[in-house]
Amino acid sequence: TLNSKSPSFCGAKWGNSTIWLHSGKTTSCHHPRPHDISIEDIEKDPSMLHNTNWKMEQRRLMQVGERPRECQYCWKVEDMGPDFVSDRIYKSLQFTPQEMRKWAEAPHTERVVPPTIEVSFSRTCNFACSYCNANFSTEWAKDIKKNGPYELETRGGGAFKHDGSQSNSFVKVKNPYIEAWWKWWPELTKKLRVLRITGGEPLMSDDVWKLFDKVADEGHKFEVGINTNLG
Numbered sequence: 001t002l003n004s005k006s007p008s009f010c011g012a013k014w015g016n017s018t019i020w021l022h023s024g025k026t027t028s029c030h031h032p033r034p035h036d037i038s039i040e041d042i043e044k045d046p047s048m049l050h051n052t053n054w055k056m057e058q059r060r061l062m063q064v065g066e067r068p069r070e071c072q073y074c075w076k077v078e079d080m081g082p083d084f085v086s087d088r089i090y091k092s093l094q095f096t097p098q099e100m101r102k103w104a105e106a107p108h109t110e111r112v113v114p115p116t117i118e119v120s121f122s123r124t125c126n127f128a129c130s131y132c133n134a135n136f137s138t139e140w141a142k143d144i145k146k147n148g149p150y151e152l153e154t155r156g157g158g159a160f161k162h163d164g165s166q167s168n169s170f171v172k173v174k175n176p177y178i179e180a181w182w183k184w185w186p187e188l189t190k191k192l193r194v195l196r197i198t199g200g201e202p203l204m205s206d207d208v209w210k211l212f213d214k215v216a217d218e219g220h221k222f223e224v225g226i227n228t229n230l231g
Helices: 039-044 053-063 069-078 087-092 097-105 138-147 176-188 206-218
Strands: 016-020 025-027 116-120 194-198 223-226
Touching: 039 176, 069 087
Parallel strands: 016 116, 116 194, 194 223
Antiparallel strands: 016 025
């Protein structure tokens, strides 16, 4: 069982990764906040797009049975009682018992190639959907820069007030995160099972079409999904 490895072990910290190459951030689950990827680290080892020092420390905590604070959503659910099932359980079920055993027993600093990845190459998008924000849509950014932030009668709504400029650092220069991705690609494809591509609008990114060509030319068999507005 999952808890036989440790009462706080979660396979997602090893086997799943969301990587926003356009802003240099990553996380392994939708509950913890994304954190920065070190440019210095990926220049030495491109697998640190996923295996950041922050993630490796959270893995260490999980291996010894401590609860990472960033995973508090699951801890709150589990503390409600044995009849409540947290996302820690569901997210771990996508990995094989062999993978889980290996991650539980390996040094927390081991560089893992995750079987499931979600990647964004660019925030360029031709839509400005109300459930999105300027971090993931250049159309949103244009609207806010031209007309100012949205006026909402709420103390929240921060996403409606910023133009996402902090997520757009590499428009006029080479993006070191994308360069690291392509360096990591040969190793990555050996163990990848699911690759989800998101954005922005992915089909507006040259790197996404490059990825399609590579998958076809190299004959990979992993599953590819894409979040697209088809517009």
